[in-house]
Amino acid sequence: MSGIFGRLFGPRWQHRDPSVRRQAIDRLDASQPRDRQRLEQLANDSDPDVRQAALARLEDPARLLALCDDQHSPELHAQLVALLTGQAGNVPLAERLTLVERVDDRDLLTRLALQGDNQELRLAALARLDDEPALIHQACENSIAAVRHAAAERVTSEEGLAQLARQARRDKHVARLARDRLSRLHEDASQAEAQRIERERILDALEQHAQHAWEPLYAGRYRHLMREWERLPDLATPEQEQRYQEACLRCRKVITDHEAQHQAIETADQQRNDAEAERQALVEALEESVASLRQGDSLTQQDIDSLLAHKRLQASRWQALSEQHVPSQELSQRYTQSLEAHERIRLAWERLEQQSDALREGIEQQDNARLRSVMDNIDWPSDLPPSPLLRRVKRQLSQQPVDPAGPQQAERFAKDLDELEKLLERGAFKQASRLHQSLRQRFDTLPADRRQPLQPRLKRLGARLAELRDWRGFVAGPKRNQLCLAIEDLAEDTTLLDAELDRRHRQLVKDWKNLGDAAAERELSSRFRAASDHIHERLAPWRKALDEERQRNLEAREGLCDQLEALLDNPDPGADPDALREIRDRSREQWRRFSPVPRDHAEQVGQRFGRIRHALQALIDQRAQEIATAKRALVEEARQLQHDKGTAAQRAEQAKALQRRWRELGRAPKGEEQALWREFRSLCDTLFAARESERDDRAQRARDHLDAMQALIERLDAWQPSSSHDAGMLEQAIAEADSLEPLPAGRRSEGMRRRWTGIVRARRDRLLRLALSEEIQRWQQLRPLLERHLDADAQRLEGHEAVSIEAMPGLDDDMLNAHEQRNAARQDPMTAEQVAETLSRLRVHLALLAGGRVERADEPLRLAIQVERLNESRERELSKAGELHDILCGILATGPVPPALWAREAGELDSHLAQLARLPTS
Structure with missing residues (x-):
């Protein structure tokens, strides 16, 4: 549509x-x-x-x-x-x-x-x-x-x-809530920033600590920083946590490396103790060998050979141990004495060997004078048992046909026969041969009645020894052939290095010597000797170079000894034991590096180095003991700090100074250092714990003060005075706030102070307004009395008789005095000009107090009043309520006042009073 x-x-x-x-x-x-x-x-x-x-x-x-x-x-x-x-x-x-x-x-x-x-x-x-x-x-x-x-x-x-x-002006609760939450937000932000700064400080300290070398307080400082980190309430950022973990790893690595080094030192000390124990056993073995030799009845060539072999073995072992660890002075002296005892025995035996032919001739010729002369030349030690030859000489000289100790010798001889039989059963040919030779020499010294039972057994055992010698010769023949072929092949081998060639050659020669005289043949011996000489010729350049190297090493060792002796001759009294320990360890390393040395000088230079190391160790121990004494004094000082009167913070600072002195001293002896450090650290930890406890208590008191101050602020903010008589409550609150000072520094404290100051100012202003209002109200209540005074003044000025006005009930002393002055003024009145001037002065003073306007004609009077107020304020504190009271008392006391003058002044006085009643807070 x-x-x-x-x-x-x-x-x-x-x-x-x-x-x-x-x-x-x-x-x-x-x-x-x-x-x-x-x-x-x-x-x-x-x-x-x-x-x-x-x-x-x-x-x-x-x-x-x-x-x-x-x-x-x-x-x-x-x-x-x-x-x-x-x-x-x-x-x-x-x-x-x-x-x-x-x-x-x-x-x-x-x-x-x-x-x-x-x-x-x-x-x-x-x-x-x-x-x-x-x-x-x-x-x-x-x-x-x-x-x-x-x-x-x-x-x-x-x-x-x-x-x-x-903006929240409509609701004070909302405004206060916003301010409080804003204050808490600022405080939280401040605390978060403070915690972040504290965490960064701890991180920086931990990272710097991780770069330091180890010291006695290293682990304690690391644990302290870890506790500080863990005590922070907030969470760290991922970056901070990563930095913390990396710094902790580096710190733990320093501590672990030190512990490994400490373990290595302990291991070295254990090795040194083991070496010392082994040297102790070595010296005891040398001393025992000499003692057992002296306790015997007779001394044979086999005993001397065994003694000298044992001495060479022990001397070689002593040298090896001395190259590793320096011996103590006591052991060195005992070792030297043992060597001197062995040397005296060896020299005495050599003198005996040299004079043995002369002794036998003297025995055969029965020449006692010659025997005594030879015995004087031999100078046989009195603590040594005589040899069989010497025993015969002594018997010859003493004309003793039978040895008084014959039964004991026969018994010992029988025991040695038992021992020889056991050796033959074990197949110990060398020991059995030496013992058989000794028994044959001792057999002649036995008494005649003791030889007969022992001679058959000695012959039987001698026959068994001969069978064993023949059997060894049967076994040693193929072995000699094998050794001869081996050394000839070795002499023709040109692929081996000189050191390996020398080692194999020495082993073959040793095996050849171990065969002794078993299956000895001149032809095989000549072939073996020829091959050995050929190897010696090949090794001559190498051995020459080795000798030169040994000589250089000897010179280096002697130079090292010279340096160490120079150091010991002029020691530094304040030398650090750690530096001396480092010199000791480095010298030991250099000593080992300068090896080998010529064999004939090895023992002498080794003993010299041992004495030097012993003296160096003594110097180290001396310095370490001095440091231990100083550290014990520090421990006592730390213990005394526990009882000092200062604050925990002051004691903690003194403990830090003690720790710095501890680090500067160096290390005490090993076991004592750890014990002293544990005790010292325990005392310092106690001082630091007291400081932390004091800090926590101070922080708790600060928090309590903040909470109490916050509650006081809230209470005073909610309180509004209703009368000027409530000023006492305000002063009580101010006194309570003063008792809570000083508050801890921070944004929250500053905010509290600003808010408290504003609240106190507002309450003071309100109390002032209340006091002024109450004073004006009291003045209004006096208006009927003032009116009666004005009427009486008017009648007096008109010519009537002065009338005294009755006072109102409840007047204070100042007003009552002013009332009486007014009655007295009517009896003897001032001129009108004086009264007008007095009222003008009071009006201008009231205008100044109320902040009102003053006429131009009253400007000089205003300036004069201001000057008076300024001078009076220097002597006493002025209050507006007090000034107003004085002005009102002055108005009541001034008279008689003409009605016209009062009508002119009353309006302005009432205007100023009304303005003063609505006085703003300022």
Whole structure:
């Protein structure tokens, strides 16, 4: 339908004219589905009036809320707000609360929270708001306190809290909440920053500590930094945690390396102790060998050979041990004495061997004089048993046919025969041969009656020894052939190195010598000797170079000894034992490096180096003992610090100074160093623990003071004085605040002080206003008395007799004195000019007190009053209430006042009093 027909027969709600559509809305029924759809379409009409009229007929907020998803007209929002807030319609509260849960529009929620007819509805709308500016607006502008407080609780950002503190003038609770949360936020940020700075400080200290070398306090300092790190309440960042772990690894590596070095030192000390014990056993063996030789009945060549072989073996072992560890002075002396005893025995035996032929000739010729002369030349030691030859000589000289010790010799001879039989059964040819030879020599010295029973057994054992010799010869023949072929092959082998060639050659020669005379043949011996000489010729250059190297090593060892002796001759009294220990260890390494040396000089230079090392060790021990004494003194000082009167922090600083002195001293002897260090560290840990405890107590007291100050601020902020007599409560609160000072430094403390200062200033101003108001009220109560005085003044000025006015009850002393002065002034009145001048002065003073305007003519008077007030303020503290009281007392005391003068002055006095009553806080 179009054109005119469309206009004539079309629906009126779709008419082109908005007014017709507006009229058609009144005929639509919202309860009918079709009409409701038409109304919903008209709610989106282009004409605002049509939209508003259509929306007014729609009272279902759920349908309107669905329309909001498609259109956003102001009328639709207004109707929806009216329905949801309860301004229109009769929608139940429960349904409206359900619909609010579906609303997402910020503006709509804001209006619901501001205009809702129910607190629960407003809180539901507020809960849907997430925008902080909207929450700040609600906290400042909402008319319901609970909604304001709920909105303020959800503001969390620093900017939002600052804005809320500035704008929340309607609700002091909201402003105070915002300020408190902002203060806590600042305090938390300050604490977080302080903790971050503290964590960085600990990290820097730990990283620097990881770069230091080990010292006695290294592990303790590391543990202390770890405890400080773990005590921080906040969590470290990943970067900080990584730095912490790396620094800890480096610190633990330093500690582990020191422990390994300490273990190595302990191992070296153990080796030194083992070497000392072995040297002890070595010296005891040498001494025992000499002692056993002296305890025997007879001395034979076999005994001498055994003694000298044992001495060479022990001397070689002593030299090897001395190259590794220096012997003690006592052991060195005992070793030297043992060597001297062996040497005396060897020299005595050599002299005996040289004179043996002369002794035998003297025995054969029965020449006792010659025997005595030879015995004097031999000078046989008295503590040595005689040889068989010497025994015969002594018997010859003493003419003793029978030795008194014959039975004992025969018994010992029998025991030796038993021992020889055991050796033959074991096949110990060499020992059996030496023992058999000794027995044959001793057999001649036995008494004749003792030889007969022992001779058959000696012959039998001699025969068994001969059989064993023959058997060895049978076995040794192939062995000799084998050794001969081996040395000839070795002599022709040109592929071996000189050192290996020398080693194999020495082994073959040793094996050849071990065969002794078993299966000895001239031809094999010549072949073996020829091959050995050939090898000697080949090794001659190598041995020459080796001898030169040994000589150089000997010179180097002697030079090392010279350097060490020069050091010992002029020791530094303050030398560090660690430096001396390093010199000792390095000299030991150099000594070992300068090896081998010529054999004939090895023992001499080794003994010299041993003495030097012993002296160096003695110097080290001396310095270490001096350090131990100094460290014991430090331990005593640390123990005395436990009882000092200073604070724990001062004692901890003194303990740090002691620790620095401890590090500068060096190391005490090994076992004593550890014991002293454990005791010293325990005492220092106690001092540091006391410092930490004092810090914790001080921090707890600071927190308690902050909490008490916060509670006092809140209490004073909530208190409003109602009378000037409440000033005592304010002074009591100020005294309580002074008792809590000093507060710990920080933003929270500064904020508390600023807030406290503002609150105290505000309460003082209020008390001042109350005092002024009370003074003015009391003055108003005195108006009847003043009026009676004015009437009496007028009568007196008119010529009547002066009348005394009775005082009102309840006057204070100052007012009562002023009243009496007024009565007295009427008895002896001042001139009118004096009265006018006095009232003018009081009026100008009152104007200055009230901050009012002063006429130009009164400017000199104003300046004079200001100068007087300034001079008076230097002597005593002035208060406005006191000045006002003095001025009012002066007005009451001044008289008699003419009515005209009072009429002129009273207006300005009342104006200044009224202005003073509404005096602003300043």
